[in-house]
Amino acid sequence: MGTYRMMSRTMPDIVVCVKQTVDVYQLKPHPETLAPQLSQAQWKNSDFDLNAVEEAVRIKEKSGGKVVVVSVGPEVKQLLVRECLAMGADEAYILSDPSLAQADGAATAKALAAVIKTASPKWDIILCGEASLDQNAYQTGPRLAEIFNVPHVSYVNKLEVGDRVLKAWRAVEDGVEVVSCSLPAVVTVGLEINTPRLPSLLMIRAAQKKPLKELSLNDVGLTKDDLMPRAETLEVKALKTERRRQVFEGKVEELAEKLAERIIAHMGGRR
Protein backbone atom coordinates (compact mmCIF):
# COMPACT_ATOMS: atom_id res chain seq x y z
CA MET A 1 0.00 0.00 0.00
CA GLY A 2 2.81 2.40 0.93
CA THR A 3 3.69 3.41 -2.60
CA TYR A 4 0.14 4.39 -3.36
CA ARG A 5 -0.49 6.56 -0.34
CA MET A 6 -1.22 10.17 -1.15
CA MET A 7 2.01 12.07 -1.15
CA SER A 8 2.12 15.82 -1.01
CA ARG A 9 5.06 16.05 -3.38
CA THR A 10 3.10 14.61 -6.33
CA MET A 11 1.11 17.77 -7.07
CA PRO A 12 -0.54 16.36 -10.17
CA ASP A 13 -1.79 18.48 -13.04
CA ILE A 14 -5.23 17.11 -13.82
CA VAL A 15 -7.24 17.74 -16.96
CA VAL A 16 -10.97 16.99 -16.80
CA CYS A 17 -12.94 16.60 -20.03
CA VAL A 18 -16.50 17.82 -19.62
CA LYS A 19 -19.16 17.42 -22.30
CA GLN A 20 -22.28 19.55 -22.46
CA THR A 21 -25.29 17.52 -23.58
CA VAL A 22 -29.02 17.90 -23.83
CA ASP A 23 -30.82 16.86 -20.67
CA VAL A 24 -32.03 13.45 -21.84
CA TYR A 25 -34.33 13.15 -18.83
CA GLN A 26 -36.45 16.02 -20.13
CA LEU A 27 -36.23 15.16 -23.82
CA LYS A 28 -39.48 14.39 -25.66
CA PRO A 29 -39.77 12.82 -29.11
CA HIS A 30 -41.80 14.47 -31.87
CA PRO A 31 -45.17 12.66 -31.83
CA GLU A 32 -45.07 11.84 -35.56
CA THR A 33 -41.47 11.74 -36.71
CA LEU A 34 -40.25 10.29 -33.37
CA ALA A 35 -37.14 12.47 -33.70
CA PRO A 36 -35.83 13.97 -30.45
CA GLN A 37 -36.96 17.61 -30.09
CA LEU A 38 -33.49 18.91 -29.40
CA SER A 39 -34.27 22.59 -29.99
CA GLN A 40 -36.58 22.62 -26.96
CA ALA A 41 -34.19 20.72 -24.71
CA GLN A 42 -32.24 22.09 -21.78
CA TRP A 43 -28.47 21.68 -21.71
CA LYS A 44 -26.38 20.42 -18.85
CA ASN A 45 -22.96 19.05 -18.00
CA SER A 46 -22.94 15.31 -18.70
CA ASP A 47 -23.53 13.45 -15.42
CA PHE A 48 -20.42 11.27 -15.22
CA ASP A 49 -18.22 14.21 -16.22
CA LEU A 50 -19.27 15.99 -13.03
CA ASN A 51 -18.11 12.90 -11.12
CA ALA A 52 -14.79 13.36 -12.93
CA VAL A 53 -14.62 17.05 -11.90
CA GLU A 54 -15.43 16.12 -8.29
CA GLU A 55 -12.73 13.44 -8.23
CA ALA A 56 -10.16 15.84 -9.70
CA VAL A 57 -10.98 18.46 -7.06
CA ARG A 58 -10.70 15.84 -4.30
CA ILE A 59 -7.26 14.79 -5.56
CA LYS A 60 -6.20 18.43 -5.60
CA GLU A 61 -7.48 18.94 -2.06
CA LYS A 62 -5.30 16.04 -0.87
CA SER A 63 -2.21 16.34 -3.03
CA GLY A 64 -2.15 19.87 -4.37
CA GLY A 65 -1.72 20.51 -8.06
CA LYS A 66 -4.09 22.06 -10.55
CA VAL A 67 -7.41 21.14 -12.16
CA VAL A 68 -8.03 22.26 -15.74
CA VAL A 69 -11.44 21.80 -17.33
CA VAL A 70 -11.65 21.25 -21.08
CA SER A 71 -14.90 21.29 -23.03
CA VAL A 72 -15.48 21.02 -26.77
CA GLY A 73 -18.72 21.09 -28.74
CA PRO A 74 -20.80 22.93 -31.31
CA GLU A 75 -21.66 25.71 -28.85
CA VAL A 76 -20.08 25.33 -25.43
CA LYS A 77 -21.97 27.36 -22.83
CA GLN A 78 -19.77 29.38 -20.51
CA LEU A 79 -22.34 29.30 -17.75
CA LEU A 80 -22.11 25.51 -17.52
CA VAL A 81 -18.31 25.62 -17.58
CA ARG A 82 -18.47 28.07 -14.66
CA GLU A 83 -20.33 25.37 -12.70
CA CYS A 84 -17.21 23.19 -12.92
CA LEU A 85 -15.01 26.10 -11.87
CA ALA A 86 -17.35 26.72 -8.93
CA MET A 87 -16.89 23.08 -7.89
CA GLY A 88 -13.20 23.83 -7.47
CA ALA A 89 -11.51 23.54 -10.86
CA ASP A 90 -8.88 26.24 -11.40
CA GLU A 91 -9.18 27.18 -15.05
CA ALA A 92 -11.08 26.18 -18.18
CA TYR A 93 -10.48 26.05 -21.92
CA ILE A 94 -13.30 25.68 -24.39
CA LEU A 95 -13.47 25.07 -28.11
CA SER A 96 -16.77 25.78 -29.87
CA ASP A 97 -17.19 24.97 -33.53
CA PRO A 98 -20.39 24.15 -35.43
CA SER A 99 -18.65 21.22 -37.16
CA LEU A 100 -18.61 19.42 -33.79
CA ALA A 101 -22.41 19.01 -33.95
CA GLN A 102 -21.82 15.89 -36.06
CA ALA A 103 -18.76 14.76 -34.12
CA ASP A 104 -18.22 11.04 -33.56
CA GLY A 105 -15.83 9.61 -30.98
CA ALA A 106 -12.85 10.17 -33.27
CA ALA A 107 -13.59 13.86 -33.90
CA THR A 108 -14.34 14.54 -30.23
CA ALA A 109 -11.11 12.91 -29.08
CA LYS A 110 -9.12 14.76 -31.74
CA ALA A 111 -10.58 18.12 -30.66
CA LEU A 112 -10.04 17.42 -26.95
CA ALA A 113 -6.47 16.25 -27.52
CA ALA A 114 -5.68 19.40 -29.51
CA VAL A 115 -7.05 21.63 -26.75
CA ILE A 116 -5.17 19.70 -24.07
CA LYS A 117 -1.89 19.95 -26.03
CA THR A 118 -2.39 23.72 -26.24
CA ALA A 119 -3.79 24.46 -22.80
CA SER A 120 -2.12 21.98 -20.47
CA PRO A 121 0.62 20.07 -22.28
CA LYS A 122 2.27 18.77 -19.09
CA TRP A 123 -0.70 16.95 -17.60
CA ASP A 124 -0.38 13.96 -15.27
CA ILE A 125 -3.94 12.66 -15.30
CA ILE A 126 -6.82 13.11 -17.71
CA LEU A 127 -10.16 12.36 -16.06
CA CYS A 128 -13.33 11.74 -18.10
CA GLY A 129 -16.77 10.40 -17.40
CA GLU A 130 -16.88 6.77 -18.59
CA ALA A 131 -19.58 7.69 -21.13
CA SER A 132 -21.64 10.73 -22.00
CA LEU A 133 -25.28 11.22 -21.16
CA ASP A 134 -26.34 11.64 -24.80
CA GLN A 135 -24.10 9.32 -26.86
CA ASN A 136 -23.22 6.76 -24.20
CA ALA A 137 -20.32 5.67 -26.40
CA TYR A 138 -17.53 4.89 -23.89
CA GLN A 139 -14.96 6.13 -26.43
CA THR A 140 -13.42 9.42 -25.29
CA GLY A 141 -11.17 8.08 -22.52
CA PRO A 142 -9.69 5.11 -24.41
CA ARG A 143 -9.25 7.20 -27.58
CA LEU A 144 -7.44 10.01 -25.71
CA ALA A 145 -5.16 7.44 -24.08
CA GLU A 146 -4.36 6.00 -27.50
CA ILE A 147 -3.64 9.45 -28.95
CA PHE A 148 -1.23 10.25 -26.10
CA ASN A 149 0.09 6.65 -26.02
CA VAL A 150 -0.47 6.28 -22.28
CA PRO A 151 -2.28 3.66 -20.16
CA HIS A 152 -5.92 4.16 -19.30
CA VAL A 153 -8.20 2.71 -16.64
CA SER A 154 -11.96 2.76 -17.29
CA TYR A 155 -15.04 2.22 -15.12
CA VAL A 156 -13.24 3.43 -11.98
CA ASN A 157 -15.21 3.64 -8.74
CA LYS A 158 -12.30 4.36 -6.40
CA LEU A 159 -9.04 6.12 -7.15
CA GLU A 160 -5.79 6.76 -5.29
CA VAL A 161 -3.02 8.87 -6.74
CA GLY A 162 0.50 8.27 -5.51
CA ASP A 163 3.93 9.37 -6.62
CA ARG A 164 3.95 9.00 -10.43
CA VAL A 165 1.55 6.10 -10.07
CA LEU A 166 -2.15 5.51 -9.58
CA LYS A 167 -4.17 2.72 -8.07
CA ALA A 168 -7.75 2.25 -9.16
CA TRP A 169 -10.68 0.01 -8.38
CA ARG A 170 -12.70 -0.66 -11.51
CA ALA A 171 -16.02 -2.43 -11.88
CA VAL A 172 -16.11 -5.06 -14.63
CA GLU A 173 -18.43 -8.04 -15.13
CA ASP A 174 -16.25 -10.42 -13.12
CA GLY A 175 -16.07 -8.18 -10.07
CA VAL A 176 -13.82 -5.34 -9.05
CA GLU A 177 -10.34 -5.24 -10.56
CA VAL A 178 -7.75 -3.43 -8.47
CA VAL A 179 -5.20 -2.11 -10.92
CA SER A 180 -2.15 0.10 -10.99
CA CYS A 181 -0.36 2.03 -13.69
CA SER A 182 2.21 4.77 -14.06
CA LEU A 183 1.40 8.41 -14.75
CA PRO A 184 0.60 10.06 -17.08
CA ALA A 185 -2.63 8.11 -17.52
CA VAL A 186 -6.26 8.53 -18.51
CA VAL A 187 -8.97 7.53 -16.03
CA THR A 188 -12.70 7.26 -16.73
CA VAL A 189 -15.16 7.27 -13.84
CA GLY A 190 -18.77 6.29 -13.25
CA LEU A 191 -21.53 7.47 -10.99
CA GLU A 192 -20.39 5.39 -8.02
CA ILE A 193 -17.02 7.05 -7.43
CA ASN A 194 -18.39 10.07 -5.55
CA THR A 195 -21.25 12.54 -5.19
CA PRO A 196 -20.44 15.78 -7.01
CA ARG A 197 -20.60 18.75 -4.65
CA LEU A 198 -23.15 21.50 -5.05
CA PRO A 199 -21.12 24.71 -5.04
CA SER A 200 -21.95 27.34 -2.41
CA LEU A 201 -22.80 30.89 -3.39
CA LEU A 202 -19.31 31.90 -2.31
CA MET A 203 -17.72 29.30 -4.61
CA ILE A 204 -19.97 30.40 -7.48
CA ARG A 205 -18.87 34.00 -6.99
CA ALA A 206 -15.21 33.01 -6.79
CA ALA A 207 -15.58 31.08 -10.03
CA GLN A 208 -16.49 34.25 -11.91
CA LYS A 209 -12.89 35.43 -11.52
CA LYS A 210 -11.25 32.17 -12.61
CA PRO A 211 -9.68 32.05 -16.09
CA LEU A 212 -11.98 30.71 -18.81
CA LYS A 213 -10.50 30.86 -22.27
CA GLU A 214 -12.23 30.38 -25.63
CA LEU A 215 -9.98 28.79 -28.22
CA SER A 216 -10.57 28.60 -31.96
CA LEU A 217 -9.76 25.69 -34.28
CA ASN A 218 -6.85 27.76 -35.52
CA ASP A 219 -5.54 28.30 -31.97
CA VAL A 220 -5.25 24.53 -31.48
CA GLY A 221 -3.96 23.76 -34.95
CA LEU A 222 -7.05 22.07 -36.35
CA THR A 223 -9.12 22.55 -39.49
CA LYS A 224 -12.76 21.66 -40.06
CA ASP A 225 -11.60 18.71 -42.19
CA ASP A 226 -9.81 17.26 -39.17
CA LEU A 227 -13.16 17.05 -37.38
CA MET A 228 -15.04 15.17 -40.10
CA PRO A 229 -16.70 12.20 -38.38
CA ARG A 230 -15.60 8.70 -39.41
CA ALA A 231 -18.93 7.32 -38.20
CA GLU A 232 -21.86 9.32 -39.51
CA THR A 233 -25.24 9.40 -37.77
CA LEU A 234 -27.98 8.98 -40.37
CA GLU A 235 -31.05 9.03 -38.16
CA VAL A 236 -32.17 9.20 -34.51
CA LYS A 237 -35.63 7.97 -33.59
CA ALA A 238 -37.46 7.31 -30.33
CA LEU A 239 -38.09 3.70 -29.38
CA LYS A 240 -41.76 2.86 -29.20
CA THR A 241 -43.04 0.25 -26.81
CA GLU A 242 -46.39 -1.38 -27.25
CA ARG A 243 -47.96 -1.85 -23.81
CA ARG A 244 -51.52 -2.23 -22.61
CA ARG A 245 -51.10 0.74 -20.27
CA GLN A 246 -53.95 -0.25 -17.99
CA VAL A 247 -53.89 1.91 -14.87
CA PHE A 248 -55.42 0.74 -11.60
CA GLU A 249 -56.29 3.22 -8.87
CA GLY A 250 -58.50 3.01 -5.81
CA LYS A 251 -58.74 1.16 -2.50
CA VAL A 252 -55.59 -0.68 -1.65
CA GLU A 253 -57.43 -3.89 -0.66
CA GLU A 254 -59.01 -4.10 -4.11
CA LEU A 255 -55.79 -3.17 -5.83
CA ALA A 256 -53.92 -5.92 -3.97
CA GLU A 257 -56.51 -8.42 -5.16
CA LYS A 258 -56.12 -7.30 -8.78
CA LEU A 259 -52.34 -7.20 -8.53
CA ALA A 260 -52.26 -10.79 -7.26
CA GLU A 261 -54.56 -11.85 -10.13
CA ARG A 262 -52.35 -10.23 -12.76
CA ILE A 263 -49.20 -11.75 -11.28
CA ILE A 264 -50.73 -15.25 -11.31
CA ALA A 265 -52.05 -14.78 -14.84
CA HIS A 266 -48.62 -13.88 -16.21
CA MET A 267 -46.19 -15.86 -14.08
CA GLY A 268 -46.46 -18.97 -16.23
CA GLY A 269 -46.62 -22.45 -14.73
CA ARG A 270 -46.21 -22.70 -10.98
CA ARG A 271 -42.84 -23.53 -9.60
Added chain:
Amino acid sequence: MKVLVAGEKPEQVITTANYAKSLNPAQVVAAAFKPFTENELAMLGGAGVEKLIHIPEKYLASGAAASAAALAELVKKLDPALVLIYASKKGVEICGRLAQRLDAAYASEAFAVEKGEKGFVAKRLVLGGGYVATVSLNSKPALASVKVSASETSQGMKPAVEEFDPGIDAPAVEVLETIKPEKTRVDLEKASLIVSVGRGFKKKEDLSLAEELAKLIGAEIGCSRPISGDLKWLEEERHIGLSGKRVRPNLYIALGISGQVQHLVGMRDSKTVIAVNIDPNAPMATESDYYFVADLYKILPLTIEILKKKLGS
Protein backbone atom coordinates in the same frame (compact mmCIF):
# COMPACT_ATOMS: atom_id res chain seq x y z
CA MET B 1 -16.37 -10.10 -47.52
CA LYS B 2 -14.25 -11.11 -44.57
CA VAL B 3 -15.35 -10.53 -40.96
CA LEU B 4 -13.08 -10.70 -37.94
CA VAL B 5 -14.85 -11.45 -34.65
CA ALA B 6 -13.25 -11.17 -31.24
CA GLY B 7 -14.15 -11.11 -27.58
CA GLU B 8 -12.79 -11.27 -24.09
CA LYS B 9 -14.14 -14.77 -23.35
CA PRO B 10 -14.70 -17.85 -25.56
CA GLU B 11 -18.51 -17.79 -25.19
CA GLN B 12 -18.53 -14.13 -26.23
CA VAL B 13 -16.49 -14.90 -29.34
CA ILE B 14 -18.97 -17.69 -30.19
CA THR B 15 -21.97 -15.35 -29.67
CA THR B 16 -20.37 -12.69 -31.87
CA ALA B 17 -19.53 -15.25 -34.58
CA ASN B 18 -23.12 -16.50 -34.55
CA TYR B 19 -24.29 -12.93 -34.93
CA ALA B 20 -21.86 -12.31 -37.82
CA LYS B 21 -23.51 -15.18 -39.75
CA SER B 22 -26.56 -12.95 -40.32
CA LEU B 23 -24.41 -10.78 -42.60
CA ASN B 24 -23.68 -13.72 -44.93
CA PRO B 25 -19.95 -13.14 -44.95
CA ALA B 26 -17.68 -15.08 -47.27
CA GLN B 27 -15.32 -15.82 -44.40
CA VAL B 28 -15.39 -15.42 -40.63
CA VAL B 29 -12.14 -15.46 -38.70
CA ALA B 30 -12.18 -15.39 -34.91
CA ALA B 31 -9.54 -13.92 -32.62
CA ALA B 32 -9.29 -14.67 -28.92
CA PHE B 33 -6.90 -14.17 -26.05
CA LYS B 34 -8.12 -17.10 -23.96
CA PRO B 35 -7.77 -20.78 -24.82
CA PHE B 36 -10.85 -22.61 -26.14
CA THR B 37 -12.00 -26.03 -24.95
CA GLU B 38 -12.72 -28.74 -27.57
CA ASN B 39 -16.44 -28.12 -27.10
CA GLU B 40 -16.04 -24.37 -27.52
CA LEU B 41 -14.05 -24.97 -30.71
CA ALA B 42 -16.91 -27.08 -32.06
CA MET B 43 -19.38 -24.29 -31.16
CA LEU B 44 -17.17 -21.80 -32.96
CA GLY B 45 -17.16 -24.09 -36.00
CA GLY B 46 -20.94 -24.29 -35.77
CA ALA B 47 -20.99 -20.50 -36.00
CA GLY B 48 -19.23 -20.75 -39.35
CA VAL B 49 -15.72 -19.84 -38.21
CA GLU B 50 -12.98 -21.38 -40.36
CA LYS B 51 -10.01 -20.18 -38.41
CA LEU B 52 -9.35 -19.20 -34.80
CA ILE B 53 -6.37 -16.99 -34.17
CA HIS B 54 -5.05 -17.23 -30.67
CA ILE B 55 -3.30 -14.12 -29.38
CA PRO B 56 -1.24 -14.76 -26.21
CA GLU B 57 -3.23 -13.99 -23.06
CA LYS B 58 -0.45 -11.69 -21.81
CA TYR B 59 -1.82 -8.95 -24.10
CA LEU B 60 -5.25 -9.09 -22.48
CA ALA B 61 -3.62 -9.27 -19.06
CA SER B 62 -1.67 -6.05 -19.62
CA GLY B 63 -4.78 -4.04 -20.39
CA ALA B 64 -6.69 -2.47 -23.23
CA ALA B 65 -3.71 -0.73 -24.85
CA ALA B 66 -1.80 -3.97 -25.39
CA SER B 67 -4.93 -5.88 -26.44
CA ALA B 68 -5.80 -3.19 -28.98
CA ALA B 69 -2.23 -3.02 -30.27
CA ALA B 70 -2.15 -6.78 -30.86
CA LEU B 71 -5.58 -6.78 -32.54
CA ALA B 72 -4.53 -3.87 -34.75
CA GLU B 73 -1.59 -5.89 -36.05
CA LEU B 74 -3.91 -8.79 -36.78
CA VAL B 75 -6.39 -6.53 -38.59
CA LYS B 76 -3.58 -5.18 -40.77
CA LYS B 77 -2.55 -8.74 -41.62
CA LEU B 78 -6.06 -10.08 -42.36
CA ASP B 79 -7.57 -6.95 -43.93
CA PRO B 80 -11.21 -7.70 -42.95
CA ALA B 81 -14.11 -5.52 -44.15
CA LEU B 82 -15.68 -5.59 -40.69
CA VAL B 83 -14.41 -6.18 -37.16
CA LEU B 84 -16.96 -7.13 -34.50
CA ILE B 85 -15.90 -7.28 -30.86
CA TYR B 86 -18.25 -8.48 -28.15
CA ALA B 87 -19.23 -5.46 -26.02
CA SER B 88 -18.16 -6.65 -22.60
CA LYS B 89 -16.76 -3.76 -20.58
CA LYS B 90 -13.21 -4.75 -21.54
CA GLY B 91 -14.28 -5.40 -25.13
CA VAL B 92 -15.65 -1.86 -25.40
CA GLU B 93 -12.50 -0.18 -24.07
CA ILE B 94 -10.29 -2.33 -26.32
CA CYS B 95 -12.44 -1.45 -29.33
CA GLY B 96 -12.20 2.27 -28.53
CA ARG B 97 -8.41 2.14 -28.60
CA LEU B 98 -8.41 -0.12 -31.65
CA ALA B 99 -10.63 2.28 -33.61
CA GLN B 100 -8.32 5.15 -32.73
CA ARG B 101 -5.26 3.13 -33.74
CA LEU B 102 -6.76 2.09 -37.08
CA ASP B 103 -8.50 5.43 -37.69
CA ALA B 104 -11.59 3.36 -38.48
CA ALA B 105 -15.28 4.28 -38.24
CA TYR B 106 -16.56 2.77 -35.01
CA ALA B 107 -19.94 2.24 -33.34
CA SER B 108 -19.87 1.17 -29.71
CA GLU B 109 -22.40 -1.15 -28.06
CA ALA B 110 -24.32 -1.68 -31.28
CA PHE B 111 -27.33 -3.98 -30.98
CA ALA B 112 -27.46 -4.53 -34.75
CA VAL B 113 -25.06 -4.26 -37.67
CA GLU B 114 -26.29 -4.47 -41.27
CA LYS B 115 -24.89 -4.06 -44.74
CA GLY B 116 -25.73 -0.59 -46.00
CA GLU B 117 -25.52 1.01 -49.42
CA LYS B 118 -22.03 2.37 -48.92
CA GLY B 119 -20.62 0.28 -46.12
CA PHE B 120 -21.97 -1.06 -42.88
CA VAL B 121 -24.72 0.45 -40.78
CA ALA B 122 -24.93 0.01 -37.01
CA LYS B 123 -27.85 0.63 -34.70
CA ARG B 124 -27.25 1.72 -31.13
CA LEU B 125 -29.13 3.26 -28.23
CA VAL B 126 -28.55 6.93 -27.48
CA LEU B 127 -30.04 9.81 -25.44
CA GLY B 128 -30.44 7.78 -22.29
CA GLY B 129 -31.54 4.65 -24.13
CA GLY B 130 -34.88 5.97 -25.31
CA TYR B 131 -33.71 6.50 -28.90
CA VAL B 132 -32.06 4.44 -31.63
CA ALA B 133 -29.30 6.02 -33.69
CA THR B 134 -28.51 4.58 -37.10
CA VAL B 135 -24.82 5.09 -37.77
CA SER B 136 -23.06 4.66 -41.09
CA LEU B 137 -19.58 3.15 -40.90
CA ASN B 138 -17.80 4.04 -44.13
CA SER B 139 -14.28 2.82 -43.65
CA LYS B 140 -12.37 -0.35 -44.23
CA PRO B 141 -12.34 -1.96 -41.86
CA ALA B 142 -15.53 -0.83 -40.13
CA LEU B 143 -15.58 -1.47 -36.39
CA ALA B 144 -18.38 -2.23 -33.97
CA SER B 145 -18.51 -3.51 -30.44
CA VAL B 146 -21.72 -5.50 -30.32
CA LYS B 147 -24.15 -6.11 -27.48
CA VAL B 148 -26.03 -9.03 -29.00
CA SER B 149 -27.52 -12.08 -27.35
CA ALA B 150 -26.74 -15.66 -28.27
CA SER B 151 -28.91 -16.95 -31.07
CA GLU B 152 -29.25 -20.68 -31.71
CA THR B 153 -25.86 -22.28 -31.36
CA SER B 154 -24.78 -25.55 -32.89
CA GLN B 155 -21.66 -27.66 -33.09
CA GLY B 156 -19.69 -27.87 -36.30
CA MET B 157 -16.30 -28.63 -37.80
CA LYS B 158 -13.62 -27.39 -35.45
CA PRO B 159 -11.75 -24.45 -36.96
CA ALA B 160 -8.00 -24.52 -37.45
CA VAL B 161 -6.18 -22.79 -34.60
CA GLU B 162 -3.26 -20.49 -35.36
CA GLU B 163 -1.00 -18.65 -32.94
CA PHE B 164 -0.33 -14.96 -33.51
CA ASP B 165 2.13 -13.00 -31.39
CA PRO B 166 2.89 -9.60 -32.92
CA GLY B 167 5.55 -8.89 -30.28
CA ILE B 168 4.33 -5.33 -29.84
CA ASP B 169 4.74 -3.08 -26.79
CA ALA B 170 2.05 -0.86 -25.33
CA PRO B 171 1.47 1.10 -22.11
CA ALA B 172 0.60 -1.45 -19.44
CA VAL B 173 -1.89 -1.60 -16.59
CA GLU B 174 -1.12 -4.13 -13.88
CA VAL B 175 -3.95 -6.06 -12.25
CA LEU B 176 -3.11 -6.35 -8.55
CA GLU B 177 -6.19 -8.23 -7.47
CA THR B 178 -9.69 -9.16 -8.61
CA ILE B 179 -12.36 -8.94 -5.94
CA LYS B 180 -15.14 -11.35 -6.89
CA PRO B 181 -18.70 -10.53 -5.93
CA GLU B 182 -19.54 -12.11 -2.56
CA LYS B 183 -22.93 -13.55 -3.38
CA THR B 184 -23.61 -16.37 -5.80
CA ARG B 185 -24.03 -15.23 -9.33
CA VAL B 186 -27.49 -14.53 -10.70
CA ASP B 187 -28.28 -14.83 -14.37
CA LEU B 188 -30.91 -12.12 -14.78
CA GLU B 189 -30.65 -12.26 -18.58
CA LYS B 190 -32.08 -15.77 -18.49
CA ALA B 191 -34.69 -15.24 -15.73
CA SER B 192 -38.32 -15.69 -16.76
CA LEU B 193 -39.70 -13.82 -13.75
CA ILE B 194 -38.12 -10.71 -12.27
CA VAL B 195 -39.19 -8.56 -9.33
CA SER B 196 -37.32 -5.29 -9.63
CA VAL B 197 -36.96 -2.64 -6.95
CA GLY B 198 -36.34 1.10 -7.08
CA ARG B 199 -36.23 4.23 -5.00
CA GLY B 200 -39.80 3.74 -3.83
CA PHE B 201 -38.25 1.64 -1.04
CA LYS B 202 -37.13 3.88 1.78
CA LYS B 203 -34.78 1.56 3.67
CA LYS B 204 -32.66 -1.45 2.77
CA GLU B 205 -34.59 -3.63 5.25
CA ASP B 206 -37.80 -2.87 3.40
CA LEU B 207 -36.53 -4.80 0.38
CA SER B 208 -37.59 -7.90 2.33
CA LEU B 209 -41.11 -7.18 1.05
CA ALA B 210 -39.91 -7.55 -2.54
CA GLU B 211 -37.80 -10.55 -1.64
CA GLU B 212 -40.78 -12.29 -0.06
CA LEU B 213 -42.85 -11.68 -3.17
CA ALA B 214 -40.02 -12.92 -5.40
CA LYS B 215 -39.56 -16.07 -3.36
CA LEU B 216 -43.27 -16.78 -3.43
CA ILE B 217 -43.49 -16.72 -7.22
CA GLY B 218 -39.98 -17.99 -7.95
CA ALA B 219 -38.63 -14.72 -9.36
CA GLU B 220 -35.14 -13.23 -9.38
CA ILE B 221 -34.56 -9.81 -7.81
CA GLY B 222 -33.36 -6.95 -9.97
CA CYS B 223 -33.06 -3.23 -9.35
CA SER B 224 -32.62 0.22 -10.83
CA ARG B 225 -29.22 1.89 -10.73
CA PRO B 226 -29.56 3.93 -7.52
CA ILE B 227 -30.25 0.76 -5.50
CA SER B 228 -27.02 -1.01 -6.52
CA GLY B 229 -25.01 2.12 -7.27
CA ASP B 230 -25.46 5.02 -4.88
CA LEU B 231 -27.16 3.07 -2.10
CA LYS B 232 -25.38 -0.29 -2.55
CA TRP B 233 -28.39 -2.17 -1.12
CA LEU B 234 -28.01 -4.86 -3.79
CA GLU B 235 -25.09 -6.20 -5.82
CA GLU B 236 -24.16 -4.51 -9.10
CA GLU B 237 -25.03 -7.67 -11.05
CA ARG B 238 -28.71 -7.07 -10.20
CA HIS B 239 -28.68 -3.64 -11.81
CA ILE B 240 -31.01 -3.53 -14.82
CA GLY B 241 -30.55 -0.66 -17.27
CA LEU B 242 -28.34 1.07 -19.75
CA SER B 243 -25.10 0.41 -17.92
CA GLY B 244 -26.34 -2.80 -16.31
CA LYS B 245 -28.21 -5.90 -17.45
CA ARG B 246 -30.67 -6.06 -20.34
CA VAL B 247 -33.37 -8.55 -19.40
CA ARG B 248 -36.27 -10.17 -21.24
CA PRO B 249 -38.42 -12.12 -18.76
CA ASN B 250 -41.98 -13.28 -19.32
CA LEU B 251 -43.06 -11.10 -16.43
CA TYR B 252 -41.32 -8.03 -15.05
CA ILE B 253 -42.69 -6.59 -11.83
CA ALA B 254 -41.37 -3.07 -11.18
CA LEU B 255 -41.80 -1.95 -7.59
CA GLY B 256 -41.24 1.71 -6.78
CA ILE B 257 -39.37 2.36 -10.03
CA SER B 258 -40.23 5.68 -11.64
CA GLY B 259 -38.96 4.58 -15.05
CA GLN B 260 -36.05 6.81 -16.09
CA VAL B 261 -35.05 6.01 -19.67
CA GLN B 262 -31.79 4.50 -18.45
CA HIS B 263 -33.76 1.85 -16.61
CA LEU B 264 -36.37 1.29 -19.31
CA VAL B 265 -33.75 0.27 -21.85
CA GLY B 266 -32.85 -2.67 -19.63
CA MET B 267 -36.36 -4.09 -19.28
CA ARG B 268 -38.09 -3.02 -22.47
CA ASP B 269 -38.00 -6.49 -24.00
CA SER B 270 -40.01 -8.00 -21.12
CA LYS B 271 -43.13 -9.80 -22.33
CA THR B 272 -45.46 -8.41 -19.68
CA VAL B 273 -44.76 -5.53 -17.32
CA ILE B 274 -46.59 -4.94 -14.05
CA ALA B 275 -45.62 -1.86 -12.07
CA VAL B 276 -46.51 -0.52 -8.65
CA ASN B 277 -45.79 3.12 -7.96
CA ILE B 278 -47.30 5.83 -5.80
CA ASP B 279 -46.94 8.44 -8.55
CA PRO B 280 -49.66 8.14 -11.21
CA ASN B 281 -47.60 10.23 -13.63
CA ALA B 282 -44.26 8.40 -13.43
CA PRO B 283 -42.82 7.45 -16.85
CA MET B 284 -43.21 3.78 -15.90
CA ALA B 285 -46.99 4.16 -16.33
CA THR B 286 -46.74 4.25 -20.11
CA GLU B 287 -44.16 1.45 -20.14
CA SER B 288 -46.39 -0.97 -18.24
CA ASP B 289 -49.17 -3.33 -19.20
CA TYR B 290 -50.68 -3.05 -15.72
CA TYR B 291 -49.84 -0.02 -13.62
CA PHE B 292 -50.95 0.03 -9.99
CA VAL B 293 -51.04 3.45 -8.33
CA ALA B 294 -50.46 2.48 -4.72
CA ASP B 295 -48.23 2.73 -1.67
CA LEU B 296 -45.84 -0.21 -1.83
CA TYR B 297 -45.83 -0.53 1.93
CA LYS B 298 -49.59 -1.04 1.97
CA ILE B 299 -50.23 -3.06 -1.18
CA LEU B 300 -47.33 -5.53 -0.99
CA PRO B 301 -48.15 -7.18 2.38
CA LEU B 302 -51.77 -7.61 1.26
CA THR B 303 -50.76 -8.99 -2.16
CA ILE B 304 -48.32 -11.42 -0.56
CA GLU B 305 -51.06 -12.74 1.74
CA ILE B 306 -53.45 -13.22 -1.18
CA LEU B 307 -50.78 -14.94 -3.29
CA LYS B 308 -49.91 -17.26 -0.40
CA LYS B 309 -53.52 -18.40 -0.24
CA LYS B 310 -54.00 -18.70 -3.99
CA LEU B 311 -50.71 -20.43 -4.64
CA GLY B 312 -51.26 -22.69 -1.66
CA SER B 313 -47.93 -22.15 0.00
